[in-house]
Amino acid sequence: MIMSRAAIRYAKAILDIAQTSGKAEAVNNDMKSIITAVAESTELKDFLSSPVIKMDVKKSAISEIFSNVQAETQSLFNLLFENKRYEILESIAVQYTKLYDVSNGVEVAKVTTAFPITAELETKVLAKIAEFSKNKITIENIVDPSIIGGFILRVGDQQYNASVAGKLSELKREFAN
Secondary structure (H helix, E strand, O other): OOOOHHHHHHHHHHHHHHHHOOOHHHHHHHHHHHHHHHHHOHHHHHHHHOOOOOHHHHHHHHHHHOOOOOHHHHHHHHHHHHOOOHHHHHHHHHHHHHHHHHHOOEEEEEEEEOOOOOHHHHHHHHHHHHOOOOOEEEEEEEEOHHHOOEEEEEEOOEEEEEEHHHHHHHHHHHHHO
């Protein structure tokens, strides 16, 4: 995914418009559905970035795929059509959700686990986060089998490593000394 200054500018503009109209949360839901749709469909990602497909074809397809979005999101689609920038739609959506979270005091905690996170582990992780953060937290789960077990928690610039791989490398360092 291309992260660009343009994507950040578009995201800030749409967030300002959505906050003014009182629809920031609804537009955030639109952005989440755009992120999910593009992530789940390589065809859609290729379609948006293809220089061969005409802009009006892209516009009508996007309007059809995301037919139930807010007027603010629809205006973003129109703006991207005018500026021939559909390839940055996913980046804009990602930036919007980040800006929306920041403006609402929500922090994202990245939790790396060997397997998809369970409700029990999520509860433990949220309890651990509460020790050092007063913000509302949303959890983003990253699955990495190389950590063997346990979890690695990263919130902002802080990291807590409770992984089996982390414990093993700690033991290895101790034996080396």
